Amino acid sequence: MIFSSKAEYGVRLMVELGRQSPEQPTSLKAIADAEGLPLAYLEQVVARLRKAGLVMSARGAHGGYWLARPAEEIAMVDVVQALEGAIAPMECFVHDHTERVLCSHEPDAGRGCATKLLWTRVQGGIIRSLQTTTLADLVEFSRRHDGEQSIGADAQRERATGGPEREPASVA
Amino acid sequence: MIFSSKAEYGVRLMVELGRQSPEQPTSLKAIADAEGLPLAYLEQVVARLRKAGLVMSARGAHGGYWLARPAEEIAMVDVVQALEGAIAPMECFVHDHTERVLCSHEPDAGRGCATKLLWTRVQGGIIRSLQTTTLADLVEFSRRHDGEQSIGADAQRERATGGPEREPASVA
DNA sequence: TCCATATCCTACCAGGGCGGTCGGATTGCC
DNA sequence: GGCAATCCGACCGCCCTGGTAGGATATGGA
Missing domain, CATH: 1.10.10.10 (Winged helix-like DNA-binding domain superfamily/Winged helix DNA-binding domain)
Structure with a gap:
């Protein structure tokens, strides 16, 4: 869940x-x-x-x-974020306050996780639905x-x- | 997460x-x-x-x-579902094989959870993003x-x- | 034939988070 | 003062997650 x-x-x-x-x-x-x-x-x-x-x-x-x-x-994204903490699809997937998306599986900075694209889209889908409600x-x-x-x-x-x-x- | x-x-x-x-x-x-x-x-x-x-x-x-x-x-929704089981935003939010959305917090059948609308939208957002990838x-x-x-x-x-x-x- | 390689299967285990309780401190209206 | 309410932190059992262990089975090659 x-x-x-x-x-x-x-x-x-x-x-x-x-x-x-x-x-x-x-x-x-x-x-x-x-x-x-x-x-x-x-x-x-x-x-x-x-x-x-x-x-x-x-x-x-x-x-x-x-x-x-x-x-x-009151957008529900604020409510859910207050309750659950940052909304990230994966453990390794945390925005810091800047733009960068960190991922512990990226061996070198600049290389991309294969899965980063997917989790980015999922996160976008979640946040968008929470922002528009x-x-x-x-x-x-x-x-x-x-x-x-x-x-x-x-x-x-x-x-x-x-x-x-x-x-x-x-x-x- | x-x-x-x-x-x-x-x-x-x-x-x-x-x-x-x-x-x-x-x-x-x-x-x-x-x-x-x-x-x-x-x-x-x-x-x-x-x-x-x-x-x-x-x-x-x-x-x-x-x-x-x-x-x-291969749509990623199938991959993720195979790995994680049914994609439901909440414990109480399980589709059975029919159309109905069950929610353990609904006191009487026919009454709606206040939160059902929200979780429905979130679920939709997730699944849509997984289907289109x-x-x-x-x-x-x-x-x-x-x-x-x-x-x-x-x-x-x-x-x-x-x-x-x-x-x-x-x-x- | 025997061995190395590989999938397949089940049981087991430690740790941590989740959902929840408890006891108490503090605040403020009557 | 008493009661109702918010506040705060410690505690705790359960279950799931992530991972290990050990073996059974299948198959190609020497």
Whole structure:
């Protein structure tokens, strides 16, 4: 498998936050209960998102987490990278901060791995798909398939009449 | 990391086979020496390729492996799938033989994972990149960056210079 | 016929990462 | 102060990965 459960949990967490109103923080416990995920483990997951500047937090009673910016402006590539680290198809395939692609199997600098071409294309395919998907796409998808049930369903339904206009994103 | 070393080794092996003439089999030992890979482990790797019908083999002295069909007709998606198993971005994301995409996180059938959309797109990106790359592409790339050195370089050099001499660079 | 070479097969093993738990420190609203 | 919540780091079992070991089988050549 390609991504670990950190990515799965983290994305679900982000989607859940995307469904909440950004004014009030959502507690991890509420998300853990809603998604059926272990709270203590979610803490580790959300810590990565916070360090990446994707979510913000408030401590103490009635604290919690919320999106650092609107879901429309969050590309999933940033989310997944925060959760999984650099997206590289192979161990030997790490971009350093410059342009160069390093590969431990290249005996001399300048010679190319036979496989470098392949992994480059695969990496491109992954990153492109993650760049063109925003968190808002997933939130929208989630809303359509889940109805309006959510953590704050009661509060949300109250506001629901003056609903915002959102353009439907293309679904895979 | 996304793919294991089985994929790396297996792809390198396939590229090496693609550089050989298909008439005569290439022994695993020659490939292991050329690429600096452990022979015993390569046996396990090549077994997968053989079972997938991508390479053929001959046992006994002067035996070895060769491509089952021309490199132009081998899509890398088949190679990687043979080596890694089904390509799924997540544990919970397995196609059964029918059309359905199963996800263990779907609480009720018919409801959608919030993340299903994302993993579907990622999977699509990976598979597309693997489908549009053939083994011949990699062989060509390898030839351009490696010159013509290859396993059969000894015979080639003898023919060219008329005698054994120090090899200027390792093939690996 | 015997040997060298090579594929084929199964079992085995150490290490590390993954998924997860635990205990506690800190913060802040009531 | 008490409770709810974020924060932090240590710990831990399981399984998969990468690799080794040892042998059985097949085949061409001397």
